[in-house]
Structures are given as structure tokens and as C-alpha cells.
Amino acid sequence: xxxxxxRLAVFIFLAAFGSTCVAADRIVTDSTGRELALPAIVKRVxxxxxxxSVFVFAIAPEKxxxxxxxxxxxxxxxxPQKYAKLPEVGRLTGRGNTANLEQVLAAKPDMIVxxxxxxxxxxxxAQKVETQTGIPxxxxxxxxxxxxxxxxxxxxxxxxxxxxxxxxxxxxxxxxELHAKIAKVATAKRPRVYYARGANGLTTALDGSINVEVxxxxxxxxxxxxxKISSGLTKVSFEQVLAWNPDIIVTTDEVFYRFTVHQDxxxxxxAAVGAKRVYLSPDLPFGWFDFPPGPNRLIGAQWLAKIxxxxxxxxDLEPKVRTFYRLFYHREPSxxxxxxxxxxxxxE
Amino acid sequence: MISGSxxxxxxxxxxxxxxxxxxxxxxxLGKFPLSSADVLAAVAxxxxxxxxxxxxxxxxVMWEIRAPRIGxxxxxxxxxxxxxxxxxxxxxxxxxxxxxxxxxxxAALGAVLGIFLSKNIVMIQLFAFMGxxxxxxxxxxxxxxxxxxxxxVTLILTGVVIGTLLGSFIALLKYLAxxxxxxPAITFxxxxxxxxxxxxxxxxxxxxxxxGLIPLYLLRWRIxxxxxxxxxxxxxxxxxxxxxxxxxxxxxxMTAASVAIAGIIGWIGLLMPHIxxxxxxxxxxxxxxxxxxxxxxxxxGVDTLAxxxxxxxxxxxxxxxxxxxxxxIWILSTARRGWR
Numbered sequence: 151x152x153x154x155x156x157r158l159a160v161f162i163f164l165a166a167f168g169s170t171c172v173a174a175d176r177i178v179t180d181s182t183g184r185e186l187a188l189p190a191i192v193k194r195v196x197x198x199x200x201x202x203s204v205f206v207f208a209i210a211p212e213k214x215x216x217x218x219x220x221x222x223x224x225x226x227x228x229x230p231q232k233y234a235k236l237p238e239v240g241r242l243t244g245r246g247n248t249a250n251l252e253q254v255l256a257a258k259p260d261m262i263v264x265x266x267x268x269x270x271x272x273x274x275x276a277q278k279v280e281t282q283t284g285i286p287x288x289x290x291x292x293x294x295x296x297x298x299x300x301x302x303x304x305x306x307x308x309x310x311x312x313x314x315x316x317x318x319x320x321x322x323x324x325x326x327e328l329h330a331k332i333a334k335v336a337t338a339k340r341p342r343v344y345y346a347r348g349a350n351g352l353t354t355a356l357d358g359s360i361n362v363e364v365x366x367x368x369x370x371x372x373x374x375x376x377x378k379i380s381s382g383l384t385k386v387s388f389e390q391v392l393a394w395n396p397d398i399i400v401t402t403d404e405v406f407y408r409f410t411v412h413q414d415x416x417x418x419x420x421a422a423v424g425a426k427r428v429y430l431s432p433d434l435p436f437g438w439f440d441f442p443p444g445p446n447r448l449i450g451a452q453w454l455a456k457i458x459x460x461x462x463x464x465x466d467l468e469p470k471v472r473t474f475y476r477l478f479y480h481r482e483p484s485x486x487x488x489x490x491x492x493x494x495x496x497x498e
Numbered sequence: 499m500i501s502g503s504x505x506x507x508x509x510x511x512x513x514x515x516x517x518x519x520x521x522x523x524x525x526x527l528g529k530f531p532l533s534s535a536d537v538l539a540a541v542a543x544x545x546x547x548x549x550x551x552x553x554x555x556x557x558x559v560m561w562e563i564r565a566p567r568i569g570x571x572x573x574x575x576x577x578x579x580x581x582x583x584x585x586x587x588x589x590x591x592x593x594x595x596x597x598x599x600x601x602x603x604x605a606a607l608g609a610v611l612g613i614f615l616s617k618n619i620v621m622i623q624l625f626a627f628m629g630x631x632x633x634x635x636x637x638x639x640x641x642x643x644x645x646x647x648x649x650x651v652t653l654i655l656t657g658v659v660i661g662t663l664l665g666s667f668i669a670l671l672k673y674l675a676x677x678x679x680x681x682p683a684i685t686f687x688x689x690x691x692x693x694x695x696x697x698x699x700x701x702x703x704x705x706x707x708x709x710g711l712i713p714l715y716l717l718r719w720r721i722x723x724x725x726x727x728x729x730x731x732x733x734x735x736x737x738x739x740x741x742x743x744x745x746x747x748x749x750x751x752m753t754a755a756s757v758a759i760a761g762i763i764g765w766i767g768l769l770m771p772h773i774x775x776x777x778x779x780x781x782x783x784x785x786x787x788x789x790x791x792x793x794x795x796x797x798x799g800v801d802t803l804a805x806x807x808x809x810x811x812x813x814x815x816x817x818x819x820x821x822x823x824x825x826x827i828w829i830l831s832t833a834r835r836g837w838r
Contacts, residue, residue, distance in 0.1 A: 377810050385686055385694075385813075386810070393531065402679065416563065419558050441678030
């Protein structure tokens with residue numbers, strides 16, 4: 151016990167001392183405006199949570215130390231093999247830590263990256279870990295509208311400016327195209343969408359929640375709307391769903407999509423179900439619609455745009471999926487794989 | 499304090515009247531816009547087969563959504579209150595609630611495991627129900643094996659200890675769960691809700707709760723004797739072990755079935771038996787039906803509030819605690835006479 155404490159103290163001291171030594175090489179600014187000293191060359195990056203892994207992996211997969219949890223076999227298919235096999239390193243902030251600070255230190259990262267909320271809570275957490283470990287901890291805004299900016303800044307931080315800019319340009323182009331096409335749709339014709347979560351489909355996300363950012367982006371009307379008391383996930387009664395009578399149901403839950411909707415007579419009575427307008431979001435290797443709340447949702451936005459506005463978005467999705475996967479995940483899926491991706495409910 | 503059978507009759511009629519009034523109110527209120535005329539027409543159509551013109555989905559709202567939810571609220575409230583009433587009688591302790599022997603922790607662990615393994619709802623409910631039964635079975639087995647001085651105290655202590663153990667397993671599963679998808683689902687389940695009740699839930703839960711109620715009602719006199727000292731009860735010819743086992747089994751069956759369809763809803767099982775005893779006295783034969791009625795009415799009132807008071811659903815567990823806590827403190831402060 152005594153020994154490990156001493157060793158840890160020495161270790162932390164060395165790590166802190168070491169990093170201050172190498173530090174002053176260059177100063178980088180993250181989304182919160184904090185200026186951090188980084189080593190000239192960053193080789194190993196610890197991503198603190200799933201959205202951050204997607205960001206770092208997209209720009210510089212060879213620098214990612216590991217995934218927050220080991221990739222499942224069905225997810226691994228869509229990634230280059232050597233990256234799919236990266237070890238599990240746990241998550242550092244957000245809802246529940248599973249990483250151990252000693253372990254993080256032992257992995258010898260040059261920097262820690264987190265993406266998502268940039269609120270006071272996360273800034274203070276970042277500072278705390280920084281003080282403890284001496285490793286620069288960068289926070290990037292994970293919201294879709296800020297994604298391009300985050301890619302640019304992270305590209306600079308990683309010493310991969312060209313890659314970061316290329317991805318940022320893709321994001322800018324994609325969002326601009328979506329906006330331009332959707333802007334022509336009259337407000338009265340906004341599709342009314344219900345987002346069903348959970349096996350019974352009776353959990354949804356209110357306006358303002360990061361879970362339905364894609365709906366917001368596509369100018370679709372989230373039937374759950376705003377609430378005075380909450381802007382997160384909430385339970386709803388079936389009566390409420392019936393009263394909303396959505397045109398379209400989007401879900402991330404396979405059980406709901408495959409069983410509940412067809413077996414529960416109440417759901418069958420719903421107009422959207424009768425019209426077969428229930429859609430299960432693809433989720434390999436990362437979710438398309440909701441989680442993790444990272445750049446992975448950009449392909450989901452293009453998928454959903456076709457569903458919501460079939461008259462405007464007539465282009466085939468397959469080439470878009472291939473491009474996105476090649477750019478962000480470094481492996482272009484085959485036609486067969488794209489088809490499997492697009493029909494997640496049929497898989498088994 | 500109150501005596502005479504006429505007074506009892508009046509109290510029961512009052513409680514029954516209150517329950518019925520709440521049922522009508524609950525049918526009338528809801529998020530789906532239905533006018534009073536629509537509600538009446540739907541009832542007329544249902545009861546007398548009168549052909550009426552109703553808005554689309556009005557009948558589905560009335561009979562497939564509100565009715566099962568009202569039924570579930572009555573059932574869950576009655577079940578929890580009856581279980582609490584029998585435990586408080588048996589353990590001679592007014593602070594005992596239905597989950598004292600670990601049924602809620604066990605059911606919660608079962609449900610959380612179901613969510614963790616991405617099972618469908620029926621399986622999650624089954625896991626919850628079985629989890630509740632297994633947990634109490636375990637507590638009873640361990641409590642009987644550990645021969646303490648007082649079997650009841652040993653049982654309660656075992657229940658508390660095993661409940662804590664199960665709680666740590668729940669915490670472990672929450673820790674391992676996917677933070678974006680499973681963790682919110684687990685949190686919502688643990689808060690309890692009647693929002694997703696369908697008639698198919700009732701079909702399963704109602705017989706189980708009834709099955710638990712029947713032996714309690716048949717054994718009401720013997721359960722009364724359980725609140726005497728063990729020696730006195732034995733002298734009156736009561737088989738203590740057998741009676742206790744039946745009470746525990748019945749209460750567990752009711753609570754596990756309630757928790758399986760509604761999640762964890764606290765306070766009802768603790769509070770309603772108290773009010774019932776304040777109204778009709780400690781006689782179990784009188785307190786049981788009163789607890790049952792009050793539990794049903796309270797749960798229905800709380801759930802109606804939960805689904806109509808705000809623009810989103812309020813977890814009923816939160817409301818029962820908001821109402822229950824001040825009330826319980828008031829009961830404690832008035833410090834009435836002892837248990838008997």
C-alpha cells in the first residue's frame with residue numbers, strides 16, 4: 151500500500167514535471183477558449199468519451215490510444231481491422247467514469263480530448279484531471295453546428311491540420327447542402343416526427359436536447375416540443391403519442407422496431423405505423439441518429455433527410471454512405487455492407 | 499376512537515365513493531383532447547351499446563389507454579397498501595413497508611438486468627417479477643437458517659442486508675450500462691411509472707395480485723393474532739411459522755407483480771396502512787380493506803396528477819414522496835398511542 155502510494159506520487163510528479171518540460175512548444179486553444187501548452191508532436195491521444203473517440207479517430211486514427219469500450223464484432227466490421235482491435239480504455243468524464251487515472255497515465259497520452267458539452271462542469275472536470283495528471287486536457291464542442299469548427303481546432307491540436315480541415319470542409323458542405331434544400335420547404339410542411347426510445351417506445355427527447363439535434367438540423371418538428379421544465383429525455387404516455395399523432399416515427403431501439411410496434415395493438419392504431427413510416431436508425435459502428443452525440447450523426451442526417459423529404463432528396467444514399475465511411479472511418483464498405491447497414495431491423 | 503359498525507360502514511362508503519369519484523375524474527382528464535360529451539358518449543357506447551359518433555381514436559384513448567392505466571393504478575395502489583398493511587401487522591412495526599424483505603430490490607435488479615441485456619418488455623417484466631420472488635425467497639431462507647433470538651427481527655435484518663447487497667449489484671449494472679441508451683432506461687424504470695401500461699400488463703398482474711389478496715383476507719383473524727406476542731398467539735392455537743410464511747408469500751406476490759408493471763413506487767405501502775388504522779383502528783380485518791381502498795385511491799390520484807399536471811409526465815414515485823413525507827412527519831409528531 152505504502153509502496154504503491156509512493157510510486158504513484160513519484161509517477162504523478164514525473165508526469166507533471168515531464169509535461170511542463172516538453173510543454174511550451176506550442177499553444178493551442180480549445181472550444182472553451184482555454185489556452186493549453188502542447189508538445190510539438192502529439193503521438194498518443196486519450197479520448198475521454200465516445201463522441202471524442204469519433205472525432206479523434208476521424209482525424210488521426212493512428213494516434214487514438216483505445217476505445218472507451220472494446221468494439222463489438224458487429225461494429226468492428228465497419229472499421230479497419232487494426233483500429234477495431236484497439237484496447238478498451240474506459241471513459242473519463244460524462245456520465246460515470248470507468249477509467250482509472252493511473253491507467254490513463256500509464257497509457258502515456260500526450261493529450262486528453264473530450265467532445266460534447268463545454269459547460270462549467272466539464273471545464274472544471276478537465277482542469278481537475280489536468281492538475282492531477284499534468285496532461286493537457288482539451289474540450290471541444292460536440293454540437294452538430296459546431297462540428298466543423300471543432301474538427302479544425304482539433305486538427306491543429308493533433309498536428310493534422312490538413313486532415314482536420316478536410317473533414318471540416320465535408321461537414322460544412324454537407325450541412326450547407328441540407329440547409330439549402332430544406333430552406334425551400336414551407337414551414338407548414340415540416341414533417342412531424344416522434345423519436346421513440348426504449349423497448350416500449352415511450353421515452354422521447356424534448357426540443358433542446360442533444361438527442362434530437364438531427365431533427366432540429368433538418369427543420370423537422372419534434373412532436374414532443376419544448377417543455378418549461380426539461381430539455382432532456384422524458385417518459386410519455388401512449389395517450390400523449392396518440393394526441394400528437396406524428397407523421398413519422400424514428401427509433402434507435404431494435405426491440406421497439408421489430409416487436410413492439412407490430413405486436414402492440416395501440417401502436418398499430420397509430421397513423422404513422424399504419425402507413426409504415428417507422429424507421430430504425432442504423433447504428434454501426436456508431437449510431438446515426440442519437441448516440442454517441444458526435445460527428446457520426448452527420449450520415450444519419452443525410453439518411454433522415456431522404457426519409458423526411460423524399461421529393462427533395464432523390465440522390466441515392468449508397469455513395470454518400472461510402473464517402474462518409476471512407477472519410478471518417480477509413481474503410482469504404484461494400485455495397486452489401488451498405489445494404490445491411492441501411493436495413494438494421496432485418497439483421498439477426 | 500371511532501366505534502360502532504355504522505361508523506365503519508360510513509367510512510368504507512366514503513373511501514369507496516372517493517375511489518369511484520377519482521376513477522371518473524381520471525377517465526375525464528388526459529392529454530388527448532376529448533370533450534366531456536365524447537367521454538360520456540364513449541361510456542354510453544361501451545355500457546349500453548348505443549351507436550354514437552366519436553372522434554377518431556376516442557375509443558382507443560378511453561379503453562385501450564386510460565382504462566388500463568386507471569386499472570393499473572387501482573391495482574398497484576391496492577396491492578402495495580395491502581402488502582404494507584399485512585407486513586406492519588405481522589412485524590408489529592409501523593415503519594415496515596412492503597419492500598422490507600427485499601422484494602423491490604430483487605425486482606429492480608431483475609428489471610435492470612433485463613434492460614442491460616436488451617430484452618423486450620415482457621422479459622423485463624418477467625425478470626422483475628422473478629427477481630422479487632427470488633430475493634424474498636433468499637431472505638426467508640437465510641433468515642430461517644440464521645437462528646437469532648427473535649425470528650422477526652432476524653428476518654427484517656436479513657431483508658435489509660440482502661436488499662443492500664442487491665442494491666450494489668444494481669449499481670454495478672448501471673455502471674456497466676451504455677451511458678447514452680441503457681442508463682436513462684434504467685433510471686426511468688427505477689423511478690417507476692404507469693405511462694406505458696397496456697391491457698396486456700393488467701391481464702397478467704391482476705390475477706397475481708388477487709391471488710395474493712385472497713389468503714390475506716381469509717387469514718385476516720389469524721394475522722390479527724400475529725400482532726400479539728408469540729407466546730400469546732401460540733396459546734391461542736395459531737401456527738406462527740405457517741401463517742407468517744403465507745403472509746410473506748402473499749405480500750411478495752402482490753408487490754412483485756406491482757413492481758413488475760409499474761416500477762418502484764414508494765410510500766404507498768408505508769403510508770396507507772397508517773391512515774387506515776387511524777380511521778378504523780388496528781384490527782387487521784377492518785384495516786386491510788380500508789388500506790386497500792385508500793391505496794387504490796391514492797395511487798390513482800397521484801397517477802392522474804402525474805400524467806396531467808405538467809407538460810411532461812411526472813414520475814409518480816416523486817409525487818408520492820412529496821405528499822408522503824410531510825404527512826409521515828405529521829403522523830410521527832402527533833405521537834399517538836403505541837402499536838396496539
